[in-house]
Amino acid sequence: MEIIIRRLSQRLSPSPFINLCKTPIIRSHHKPILNYYNNLYQLITIIRPFSSSTARTPxxxxxxxxxxxxxxxxxxxxxxxxxxxxxxxxxxxxxxxxxxxxxxxxxxxxxxxxxxxxxxxxxxxxxxxxxxxxxxxxxxxxxxxxxxxxxxxxxxxxxxxxxxxxxxxxxxxxxxxxxxxxxxxxxxxxxxxxxxxxxxxxxxxxxxxxxxxxxxxxxxxxxxxxxxxxxxxxxxxxxxxxxxxxxxxxxxxxxxxxxxxxx
Missing domain, CATH: 3.90.45.10 (Peptide deformylase)
Incomplete structure (x- = not known):
């Protein structure tokens, strides 16, 4: 089970939706953006991984x-x-x-x-x-x-x-x-x-x-x-x-x- 902590701002993404399944790659040379992004980590979402045993009625x-x-x-x-x-x-x-x-x-x-x-x-x-x-x-x-x-x-x-x-x-x-x-x-x-x-x-x-x-x-x-x-x-x-x-x-x-x- 993975815990993803994220909150996207309008400055970082024009979309109002939050992608909770993929962590974006932040380049180290974008330090101002990185610092701003890190300050926005407020949302904690727990995602239950897909299991093959629940995909059908075994x-x-x-x-x-x-x-x-x-x-x-x-x-x-x-x-x-x-x-x-x-x-x-x-x-x-x-x-x-x-x-x-x-x-x-x-x-x-x-x-x-x-x-x-x-x-x-x-x-x-x-x-x-x-x-x-x-x-x-x-x-x-x-x-x-x-x-x-x-x-x-x-x-x-x-x-x-x-x-x-x-x-x-x-x-x-x-x-x-x-x-x-x-x-x-x-x-x-x-x-x-x-x-x-x-x-x-x-x-x-x-x-x-x-x-x-x-x-x-x-x-x-x-x-x-x-x-x-x-x-x-x-x-x-x-x-x-x-x-x-x-x-x-x-x-x-x-x-x-x-x-x-x-x-």
């Missing part, structure tokens, strides 16, 4: 309504290139699970995911190399996507899941290609092949065993989040020629790319 992946909410006093979502996203996370020990630290990490993850909003988050995405994932998909998010898209993706709502030390295995060899994105690779999408049915075993936030049998879009989210715990981003698995900005996600695929849908 409903295809970890984007919820597509309107970012201000996150105060919460961890930031780290972006691709940060080492924590590219190395394996470690297990949470049984002794750690009930600790205030781990419970706060879980609470922070849930709040960050919901406020973004998104439908899944892994601890490395807030800079913590622990094997913790949270995920949730609600009716309000799903309603933002066309009904035919939700049907094709087998996307249905599910309640909040908190899984520590998840272990994922496929339940069948059936797979599908759909566009995927990531809060840590902001503003981009690409086709990724995922299994249609998976099973995840782990511990809940109280340290009790939990097992999730998932299919369709929930299975995709689980695979995406578990990849984070291995230091893998979706761009490591994407069909490279389908990589694009979120604004271009609906443009035709180039020749040779797999079509979206179940294989």
């Amino acid at each position: 409903s295809r992946w970890l984007s919820g309504f597509g309107t970012r909410k201000k996150i105060t006093n919460l961890p930031r979502i780290v972006q691709a290139g940060d080492p924590v996203l590219h190395q394996p996370a470690r297990d949470v020990s049984v002794e750690e699970i009930g600790s205030d630290r781990v419970q706060k990490i879980i609470d922070d993850m849930v709040q960050v995911m919901r406020r973004r909003p998104g439908v899944g988050l892994a601890a490395p995405q807030i800079g913590i190399p622990l094997k913790i994932i949270v995920l949730e998909d609600i009716k309000e998010y799903i309603a933002q996507a066309p009904e035919e898209e939700n049907i094709a993706q087998d996307r249905r709502p599910f309640d909040l899941l908190v899984i520590l030390n998840p272990k994922l295995k496929k339940k069948s060899n059936k797979s599908a290609f759909f566009f995927e994105g990531c809060l840590s690779v902001d503003g981009y999408r690409a086709l990724v092949e995922r299994y249609l049915e998976v099973e995840v075993n782990g511990l809940d936030r109280d340290g009790k065993p939990i097992k999730v049998d998932a299919c369709g879009w929930q299975a995709r989210i689980l695979q995406h989040e578990c990849d984070h715990l291995d230091g893998t981003l979706y761009v490591d698995k994407m069909v490279k020629r389908t990589f694009r900005t979120v604004e271009n996600v609906d443009l035709p695929l180039v020749n040779g790319c797999p079509k979206q849908g179940v294989r």
Whole structure:
């Protein structure tokens, strides 16, 4: 966010309008004008930068309504290139699970995911190399996507899941290609092949065993989040020629790319 302090006078510009998006170049040899101009700096305007995630109504992946909410006093979502996203996370020990630290990490993850909003988050995405994932998909998010898209993706709502030390295995060899994105690779999408049915075993936030049998879009989210715990981003698995900005996600695929849908 940039702060531009400016006030233009009629002497400097014949236009009554103030350009708040571009700072004029003042040559150093025009000292009288420079001094006069500096004395006119009285207007403070805060300009919110354009964000690709608000340019359309994203409903295809970890984007919820597509309107970012201000996150105060919460961890930031780290972006691709940060080492924590590219190395394996470690297990949470049984002794750690009930600790205030781990419970706060879980609470922070849930709040960050919901406020973004998104439908899944892994601890490395807030800079913590622990094997913790949270995920949730609600009716309000799903309603933002066309009904035919939700049907094709087998996307249905599910309640909040908190899984520590998840272990994922496929339940069948059936797979599908759909566009995927990531809060840590902001503003981009690409086709990724995922299994249609998976099973995840782990511990809940109280340290009790939990097992999730998932299919369709929930299975995709689980695979995406578990990849984070291995230091893998979706761009490591994407069909490279389908990589694009979120604004271009609906443009035709180039020749040779797999079509979206179940294989």
